[in-house]
Amino acid sequence: MDQIIVTGNGELRGEIPIAGAKNACLTLMPATLLSEEPLTLTNAPRLSDIKTMTQLLQSLGAEVTTMQDGQVLAMSSHDLTSHVADYDIVRKMRASNLVLGPMLARLGHAVVSLPGGCAIGARPMDLHIHGLEALGAEIELKDGYLHAKAPGGLKGATVEFSFASVGATENVLMAATLAKGTTVLKNAAREPEIVDLAACLREMGAQIDGDGTSTITIQGVDRLSGATHPVVTDRIELGTYMLAPAIAGGEVECLGGKLDLVRSFVEKLDEAGIEVTETDRGLKVCRKNGRVKAVNVTTAPFPGFPTDLQAQMMALLCTAQGTSVLEEKIFENRFMHAPELVRMGARIEVHGGTATVHGVERLKGAPVMATDLRASVSLILAGLAAEGETVVSRVYHLDRGYEHVVRKLEGVGAKIERVREK
Ligand code: UD1
Numbered sequence: 001m002d003q004i005i006v007t008g009n010g011e012l013r014g015e016i017p018i019a020g021a022k023n024a025c026l027t028l029m030p031a032t033l034l035s036e037e038p039l040t041l042t043n044a045p046r047l048s049d050i051k052t053m054t055q056l057l058q059s060l061g062a063e064v065t066t067m068q069d070g071q072v073l074a075m076s077s078h079d080l081t082s083h084v085a086d087y088d089i090v091r092k093m094r095a096s097n098l099v100l101g102p103m104l105a106r107l108g109h110a111v112v113s114l115p116g117g118c119a120i121g122a123r124p125m126d127l128h129i130h131g132l133e134a135l136g137a138e139i140e141l142k143d144g145y146l147h148a149k150a151p152g153g154l155k156g157a158t159v160e161f162s163f164a165s166v167g168a169t170e171n172v173l174m175a176a177t178l179a180k181g182t183t184v185l186k187n188a189a190r191e192p193e194i195v196d197l198a199a200c201l202r203e204m205g206a207q208i209d210g211d212g213t214s215t216i217t218i219q220g221v222d223r224l225s226g227a228t229h230p231v232v233t234d235r236i237e238l239g240t241y242m243l244a245p246a247i248a249g250g251e252v253e254c255l256g257g258k259l260d261l262v263r264s265f266v267e268k269l270d271e272a273g274i275e276v277t278e279t280d281r282g283l284k285v286c287r288k289n290g291r292v293k294a295v296n297v298t299t300a301p302f303p304g305f306p307t308d309l310q311a312q313m314m315a316l317l318c319t320a321q322g323t324s325v326l327e328e329k330i331f332e333n334r335f336m337h338a339p340e341l342v343r344m345g346a347r348i349e350v351h352g353g354t355a356t357v358h359g360v361e362r363l364k365g366a367p368v369m370a371t372d373l374r375a376s377v378s379l380i381l382a383g384l385a386a387e388g389e390t391v392v393s394r395v396y397h398l399d400r401g402y403e404h405v406v407r408k409l410e411g412v413g414a415k416i417e418r419v420r421e422k
Pocket of ligand 1: 022023024026094095124125126127128129163164165166167168193307308330331332
């Protein structure tokens with residue numbers, strides 16, 4: 001297994017290109033199952049999660065061809081040969097459940113393994129199930145698999161989510177594109193990845209209105225055609241690299257970044273004393289003189305502060321002046337990075353969904369363990385300004401969501417290398 005070694009090395013300067021969004025790509029890929037015609041995605045990120053989704057689609061009979069070093073995914077679901085999403089693939093990645101809605105809509109039946117427990121909380125699928133049942137699906141749980149069928153086809157309905165779940169909104173939205181009649185999704189998630197999915201589905205001929213708001217209306221059509229669609233910028237990768245100069249000092253321009261993707265995050269950076277400017281190429285981030293100020297952060301569905309940036313923000317606040325309180329409202333067990341940051345000299349107390357961070361002058365490098373995707377990158381960020389060497393192990397978590405992390409950070413002057421574990 002590989003390790004990443006980071007040595008605090010002063011200010012960072014230069015540019016970091018931001019990739020296409022993992023979470024958008026993971027919902028755009030299953031959209032291929034809705035149509036007999038080819039769907040091509042450009043600006044795809046090069047990540048192990050994308051390979052897992054590729055394997056899953058291929059196991060269903062879809063063709064997926066990777067071009068331009070992985071940035072273009074040409075997919076065709078002309079001949080589907082299976083309707084079973086196997087546990088062996090689904091257990092690797094929860095987003096595998098996004099094949100359920102499309103398969104059900106296209107084939108009238110689908111069998112999808114439940115993803116199982118996940119390190120950051122229970123993450124059940126009840127909202128996906130209720131939404132699809134409202135469209136007329138019959139869903140049963142047998143031997144760890146959801147067996148779904150819609151013998152008479154799906155029918156439009158009003159679905160009100162009790163929580164604005166991203167995955168449930170995506171699954172039901174995709175299914176509704178081929179349902180008979182009108183579907184209205186209330187309390188739908190408003191994340192940019194949903195807007196990107198709706199844009200792609202519209203390019204395929206779907207009739208969708210209201211994406212980006214909490215009420216989405218879908219007028220079902222008989223069939224969808226092919227399309228070529230560029231994946232939206234990854235706002236989480238963007239926010240992560242914006243924190244690099246915020247933590248280490250200096251000035252970095254994140255190419256492809258847009259304020260609209262990260263407004264609530266930028267508000268918190270501003271409070272902390274970090275300057276962000278929108279340029280014609282992206283977002284420029286600069287650490288003003290002096291120490292970062294403590295800020296309080298509460299995670300919330302979009303447009304609120306993203307849970308996927310909470311760990312990285314905590315890395316910044318470890319060396320802030322004063323005490324910050326971080327409240328995690330989306331996942332119940334998402335502070336696993338805190339004890340690792342404490343190994344680096346941070347002062348953090350965790351009580352339930354609240355972490356209190358008392359800022360210290362400087363962190364010290366230490367051997368630490370990546371526990372999940374965002375936690376792993378928070379340790380690398382913390383290492384950028386720590387004294388001495390931080391050795392992050394279990395970096396396979398990182399490969400799920402960050403392409404070329406070493407190259408991107410080296411490009412702005414960080415001292416970072418990836419080595420085989422001794
Ligand atoms: C997506 C993102 C993930 C992000 C999360 C919240 C992808 C591939 N992943 O995950 O990176 O952290 O949104 O922004 O896009 N819930 C239920 N029942 C359900 C579904 C969800 O109770 O049927 C709960 C979950 O346990 C969790 C909360 O709702 O506490 C948020 O989950 P959801 O918005 O569905 O996240 P995902 O789509 O899994």
